[in-house]
Every structure is written in C-alpha cells, then in structure tokens.
Amino acid sequence: MFSKILIANRGEIACRVARTCRRLGIRTVAVYSDADAEAMHVDLCDEAWRLGPPPARESYLLGDAILEAARATGAEAIHPGYGFLSENAGFARACSEAGIVFIGPTPEAIEAMGSKSESKRLMEKAGVPLVPGYHGADQSMEALRAAAHDIGYPVLVKASAGGGGKGMRVVRAADALEAAIEGARNEAAGAFGDDTLLIEKYLDAPRHVEIQVFGDTHGTVVHLFERDCSIQRRHQKVLEEAPAPDLPAETRAAMGAAGVAAAQAIGYVGAGTVEFLYQDGQFYFIEMNTRLQVEHPVTEMITGQDLVEWQLRVASGGTLPLAQEELSVSGHAIEARVYAEDPANDFLPSIGRLRHLRPPSEGPHVRVDTGVRQDDRVSMHYDPMIAKLVVWDSDRAAAVRRLRAALEAYQVVGVSTNLEFLGSVAAHRAFAAGEVGTRFIEMHESDLFPAAAPADDGVLALAALDVLLRRQTEVAAAAARSGDPYSPWHGTDGWRLNDDNYQRMVFLDAGEGRPVTVHYQRDGYRLDLPGGSVMVRGEIDAQGDLVCDIDGFRRRVTVVRQGLDLVILDCGRHHCLTLDDPAARAADRDQGGGGLAAPMPGKIARVLVEVGQTVEKGTALVVLEAMKMEHTITAPDDGTVVTLHFEAGDQVDDGAALLEFEPGGG
Structure with missing residues (x-):
C-alpha cells in the first residue's frame, strides 16, 4: 500500500479520498486553485500544493503542474477522482513515464473506451449487446443518411467523443436529419475537438442501468451489481439507486456478466462503470466510464464495501478483496445530487456564499458526501454540486421514506438549490412505484414544477413571530447594557395610551405587500392575517430555531435572517419574505444595508x-x-x-x- 498519494481533484470526491486514506494511514497531498485555498479538501489533507488561478484550465487541468506537485512532495501515486483529468489517457501515460502510479485504468483502456465508435466495435466483438446503430468511419452525409434509413426512425445522432448531452440530437423524421447532423457536428467539434458522429436507434422510454465493475492487475474482474440512474435532466443524472427496481433476476445476471465481459475485453484495471439502456426486457451497451462514478456510494451502501479502498489496493498491486461469489446485496440505497441551481430556470447554476448550511444528521441510514461548509462559496468556475445525499434501508419503500425525510431536513440558504425539486421527485407516486425512466422528469413536469404560490397565513405567522421574538431579544440585550434596564422605553409589548396595543407589519412576498397586524396579549400574540386571526407564542432555542405554537399546534422551524430578508425553512420548503418596516429599514441602512x-x-x-x-x-x-x-x-x-x-x-x-x-x- 502507498505511504503518500496526491489527490488531483477537489470537492466531495477529494474529501472522500482523503478520509479513506486517513483511515488506512496513508498521507495525502491536496492540490488547489486560488478559489479553493480555504476549501474543505485542503484542510482534510496532510499537505497542500497551489496549482494556479481559479479557472480549471489554469489549475486542475494542468497535468504537468500536478506531476510536479507529486514529485516535489514525494507522492507515490495520484488519485484523479472524477472529472478533470480522470479519463485523460495522456495524463495517465505521463504518470507512468514519471514513475508515479495513476490510480485508474491503463491509458490503453481509457483510449479504447474514450471513443464511442471504437468502444462499440470492441463490445460487439466481445458479444456485449449493442443498440442497433452505425459506428462506421465513413462520415459523409450520404453514409449517415443511409444508416439512419436502415436503422429506422426515430434515431439518435450522437458525438463519438465526450458526453453530457453535447453533440446529441433526436431525429424523428428523415427531413430533419441533415440539420441535426450539422448541428451535432458543430457542437461536438467545439466541445471535444472531434466531430465524428454515430447514429443509433432512439429508444423512446428506456431506463439507464449501469454495472459497477472492478478489475485487478492479476486478470480478475468482478461486478458489484447494478445501479439505476434513469432520473435525469438534460442527460445529467439527478437520482441514482441500487439495486435497480423491478429488474428481473435473469436480466440482472446477464447484465452483470456483460459488464464483466466488457471490462475483460480491454484488460480493465480498477473501478469502472459499464452503462446500458434497458427497455422492453432488453438491454444495450451505450458506453463505459473508465473511472469511479459520482454515484458509487449507493453501491457501497448495499455491498458494505469501500470502493476507494479497493482502488488503492488494486493500484498498489494487490488482488481484489473479494471474489464474485463473496459479494452480495443488502437492502436498498438511493443517492440525490444536491446542486446549487435553479430548477425553475432550466436548472441554471447558482453561485454565491452558503450563508446557512445544515445537512441532515448522518448515521447508518443517512450519509452526506460533501466538499463544502457553511460560509463557503459556490464558485462560477466549477461544478455547483453541494453534496451527495445517500440513504439506505432494508427495502426500496423504506429507503424512499428515508430520502423524503432527509431532503426535508436539508437546509441551504444563500444560493438557489434543487432540494425542493428533489423532494417533489421523491414524493411522486410514480417514483414510489418504481416507474422510473430517462423521460421521468419530462413526463411528470407539471407535478415536479408547480406554479409558485404566495406565502400562506402559516408562513406569514412564522415570519412575524420570528421578528417579534428576535426584536424582544435585541431590546432585552440593549436594556441590560443601558443604565436603566427597567425603563418603560425598553418595552416590547406595543403599549399605547388610550389605544389597543397593536403593531402593523408588512412583508413583501415577490414584491407584493402582505400585511400582518400584531395584537399583544398576556400569553403571546394575536395575529390578524389575510385569512383570519391566530394566537401564537414561542421562543428561539439554543440552536437558533423558532419553536412556535400556532393555535395549539407546536413545531420547530428555521428562519434565516439577512438584514430585512427572511427565509423560512419548513418541512423541505423555503419561503423568502422581506420585512417592509420603515424603522427596521432605517436601522439596516444605518448599518450599511x-x-x-x-x-x-x-x-x-x-x-x-x-x-x-x-x-x-x-x-x-x-x-x-x-x-x-x-x-x-x-x-x-x-x-x-x-x-x-x-x-x-x-x-x-x-x-x-x-x-x-x-x-x-x-
């Protein structure tokens, strides 16, 4: 086993590798850009090396600089994580030439699977089922048009290099083919520097099921069962689970065998994922990812294995820890990717400071893999993932319940997130029934993207009570500091001479004023709301949460205050209001607001x-x-x-x- 490795990545995967290495007694070296100088992965590692400015092309993608860091720090191996240089055959080859172990497959295996066309030819030769399609060298318009005709519409025009949905077009009729080819070529050339295309039969309602494979340097390859990654948006995975729901036992066995055959065909070493489309009882190879996948924790949860530890043992020349017959599945796991993005705005990334961050409590049933902490920034330079939320339970129904509860408990303020969207997916009856597919979001769009609703009376009551209690606390503190703590001028009971002791508040909800009238009572407050009156009382607890009683209903919620803005976090929903209060606005302005x-x-x-x-x-x-x-x-x-x-x-x-x-x- 290695004594020191360099982690050529950032974020949650760098943190994950660092923790596994610490458990195994291996020292680690972090690399970082200027944007990540104070990042979690830097703190977790024993040493750190600056690469350069924030843009990835000037830092994390500089293979020569990473190799220099490894040489200078005495690292024996480099763990590439995923993304960046993890599937770069040139970098893997440079590591070998420098006498540094690349913790991943050989450059030849990366190259073989890096081209979709070449990989399909290899898989066809190995007997792995393929989607009917054309993967030929003749890229003329005539050849592609003839291939589409032979396959039959609809077809999928797809870039041979790259992924992530770039250079991909669905064509449903012959008269749309030429424009789709030109568009896909231009996009592929710009994104990957390679405009080679392939054409495949387009499956209208497939599932995306993948096999986790692992090979060692002694010729052994095993699979660690399958994951279903069908819930996707713009060809990017949103939820992943293992095992795949409602997959026939014979299909599961055949798919696992096909994954092993694919890996053996290229002499694969290390962790890899063989991806298939599954529809109407048939499965078809689409590609192989020659690295550890983002969603690997669900496999770890159902098998009880640490795949990063497997990577380190295999890369140091060891044999696989377990044989195929020793591997088994226990329970069901689901992973939700928590992103700083705006689902209502085509999932546009959101950047900024994580002003409030409270993940659910971890334990045997809940795991949070993250690379950020409260007050960290989500940068414009990198993937806006906040965390991977992983749940496990004895069966799928129980795991879905765990997921819903964990998503409700997850709190983020400072950036837009997909938490409410994920909660809508997890709560959908079709997801609960295991009716998943790559068009799930499209099919249930109206349910998953409901129209924004104004804050209801309950939200207004929570906002008003939080303002009243915090103001009471602030006044009490000021009174204690003053020379006359018992002065009536420190009162917060709304007392008025010859008048009802009341106060009127206005909250702005998406620009619209929502009035709340507060009547001060002996045992709390009576609030006149747009929908009627309620009695409220409560306190701010030691954690800063609002413990409230509204008409006898007691509960705990979180209210995050930024100046005059309030974010009410309640059961997985968040509501943003602004206190339109002249006195508070003046005070906020005096404090630099x-x-x-x-x-x-x-x-x-x-x-x-x-x-x-x-x-x-x-x-x-x-x-x-x-x-x-x-x-x-x-x-x-x-x-x-x-x-x-x-x-x-x-x-x-x-x-x-x-x-x-x-x-x-x-």
Whole structure:
C-alpha cells in the first residue's frame, strides 16, 4: 500500500479520498486553485500544493503542474477522482513515464473506451449487446443518411467523443436529419475537438442501468451489481439507486456478466462503470466510464464495501478483496445530487456564499458526501454540486421514506438549490412505484414544477413571530447594557395610551405587500392575517430555531435572517419574505444595508452614476454580470452617491461593497 498519494481533484470526491486514506494511514497531498485555498479538501489533507488561478484550465487541468506537485512532495501515486483529468489517457501515460502510479485504468483502456465508435466495435466483438446503430468511419452525409434509413426512425445522432448531452440530437423524421447532423457536428467539434458522429436507434422510454465493475492487475474482474440512474435532466443524472427496481433476476445476471465481459475485453484495471439502456426486457451497451462514478456510494451502501479502498489496493498491486461469489446485496440505497441551481430556470447554476448550511444528521441510514461548509462559496468556475445525499434501508419503500425525510431536513440558504425539486421527485407516486425512466422528469413536469404560490397565513405567522421574538431579544440585550434596564422605553409589548396595543407589519412576498397586524396579549400574540386571526407564542432555542405554537399546534422551524430578508425553512420548503418596516429599514441602512453589496461574485458590467450624483429611490446604480445574467443594484432611497469602489470590468466577490450611498440627498 502507498505511504503518500496526491489527490488531483477537489470537492466531495477529494474529501472522500482523503478520509479513506486517513483511515488506512496513508498521507495525502491536496492540490488547489486560488478559489479553493480555504476549501474543505485542503484542510482534510496532510499537505497542500497551489496549482494556479481559479479557472480549471489554469489549475486542475494542468497535468504537468500536478506531476510536479507529486514529485516535489514525494507522492507515490495520484488519485484523479472524477472529472478533470480522470479519463485523460495522456495524463495517465505521463504518470507512468514519471514513475508515479495513476490510480485508474491503463491509458490503453481509457483510449479504447474514450471513443464511442471504437468502444462499440470492441463490445460487439466481445458479444456485449449493442443498440442497433452505425459506428462506421465513413462520415459523409450520404453514409449517415443511409444508416439512419436502415436503422429506422426515430434515431439518435450522437458525438463519438465526450458526453453530457453535447453533440446529441433526436431525429424523428428523415427531413430533419441533415440539420441535426450539422448541428451535432458543430457542437461536438467545439466541445471535444472531434466531430465524428454515430447514429443509433432512439429508444423512446428506456431506463439507464449501469454495472459497477472492478478489475485487478492479476486478470480478475468482478461486478458489484447494478445501479439505476434513469432520473435525469438534460442527460445529467439527478437520482441514482441500487439495486435497480423491478429488474428481473435473469436480466440482472446477464447484465452483470456483460459488464464483466466488457471490462475483460480491454484488460480493465480498477473501478469502472459499464452503462446500458434497458427497455422492453432488453438491454444495450451505450458506453463505459473508465473511472469511479459520482454515484458509487449507493453501491457501497448495499455491498458494505469501500470502493476507494479497493482502488488503492488494486493500484498498489494487490488482488481484489473479494471474489464474485463473496459479494452480495443488502437492502436498498438511493443517492440525490444536491446542486446549487435553479430548477425553475432550466436548472441554471447558482453561485454565491452558503450563508446557512445544515445537512441532515448522518448515521447508518443517512450519509452526506460533501466538499463544502457553511460560509463557503459556490464558485462560477466549477461544478455547483453541494453534496451527495445517500440513504439506505432494508427495502426500496423504506429507503424512499428515508430520502423524503432527509431532503426535508436539508437546509441551504444563500444560493438557489434543487432540494425542493428533489423532494417533489421523491414524493411522486410514480417514483414510489418504481416507474422510473430517462423521460421521468419530462413526463411528470407539471407535478415536479408547480406554479409558485404566495406565502400562506402559516408562513406569514412564522415570519412575524420570528421578528417579534428576535426584536424582544435585541431590546432585552440593549436594556441590560443601558443604565436603566427597567425603563418603560425598553418595552416590547406595543403599549399605547388610550389605544389597543397593536403593531402593523408588512412583508413583501415577490414584491407584493402582505400585511400582518400584531395584537399583544398576556400569553403571546394575536395575529390578524389575510385569512383570519391566530394566537401564537414561542421562543428561539439554543440552536437558533423558532419553536412556535400556532393555535395549539407546536413545531420547530428555521428562519434565516439577512438584514430585512427572511427565509423560512419548513418541512423541505423555503419561503423568502422581506420585512417592509420603515424603522427596521432605517436601522439596516444605518448599518450599511440598502442592497449596495454584490449579491454574488461577478464582473461590473456598467457603472451608471457618478460620485456626488443625487438620485431618487430605485435609480439604477451599478449593473453586475454573473452566470451570463445581469443584476441591477438600485438606490435604496433618495440620496447621494458618495464613493464608487469599482469600475466597469472589475471582478468583485460576493458581498463586496460596490459603493457608498448617503440617504436624504446629502
């Protein structure tokens, strides 16, 4: 076994490898870009080496720099994780030439499976079932048109190199073929530098089922059963589970044997995944990923094996820890990929600071693989995955219940996430019934993307109670610091001379004012809400959660406050409100509020005002460009621009003060 390895990756996979190495007594070296200098994976490793600026092409994709780091630190091996250089045959070959072990397959195996056309020819020769299709060298329009005709429509035009849905077109009729080919060629050339295409029969309602294989340097190959990865959006996996639901035993056995045959055909060493499409009782090879997959934890959960440890043992020359007949399945596991993205906006990535992050509690049934902590940033430079949430139980129905509960408990504030979307998938009757397929999201779109609903009375009551209790705490603290803690001016009971002791609040919900009238009672508050009145009382507990009683119904929720903005996190749902309170708004402005900070990292696109300029409330001041979108920073009140901290073209961090603004017109 190695004494020191370098982990040529970042995020949750780098953290996962570091933890396994620590358990095995292996020292680790992290590599990092400037954006990751304080990242979790850097802290977990024994040593760290700076690669360069944030862009991956200037850091994590620099094979020579990574090899230099390995040589300089005395690392005997490099673990590539997944992504970046994990399936780069040139880098694997360079490691070998430098006398450093590449923890993965041979360069020849990577090359053999890197081309979809070549891999299909190899699999056909090995007797692995293929989707009917054309994988020939003749790439002329005439040859491709003839192949599509012979296969029969609909067909799938697909780039031979790469993946992730790039260079892929579904063609349902002959008159649309030529445009699809040209579009796929252009996209493939731009993304992969290779415009070679293949054409396959398009399966309308397949499932995506893959086999985890493992080979050692002594010629042994085993499979660790299958995973179903059918829940996808834009050809990217969303949920994965093992074993695959409702897969006939004979199909499971045949698919496992086919996965082993595929690996043996190329003398495969290490962890790999053979991917199949499954429909109408038949399965067809589509590709092989020559690395550890993102979804490998579900295999670990049902087999009780640590696949990273297997990788390290095989790479150091050892034999596979178990033979095929010694491997077995226990229970059912499901993985949900938690991303910083906006499902309602075509899953556009969301970047910014994780201002509040509380994952569910881990234990035998729940596992969270992550590379971020609270206050870390989701960067524009890398994949916006926050974590992999993995659950296990004795059977699928129980695992689905575990998943729903864990998703409800997961809390993230600061970026948009797919947590509510994942919860909708997990709660859908079709998913519970195991009716999964690659078109699942498309088929159930109306259920999974419901129209945004305004905050109901319950949400307004929670927001109002949280404001009242926190204000009470703040006033009590101020009174304790004052010279007269018992002064009536420190009261928060809404007392008025000859009048009802009440207070009116207004919360902005998507820009619309929602009034709440608070009547102070001896044992709590009576709230007049749009739908009627309720009695509320409660407290803020030691964890900062709101423990509340609304008309006798007691529960615990989380309210995250940022200035005048409140995010109410309740049973897997989050609601964003803004307190439209003049006094609080003035206090927030006095403390530097007013929305004059960058809401996320980005570039100053335009500065629309000058120093000394007097503006009215709502005037556009600065335009920030981030993630291909523009965000306009406006004046919070009438006032004067005192200082401008940045110019057009400058890069700014999340939370950076863009300008100084004096309310009142100077």
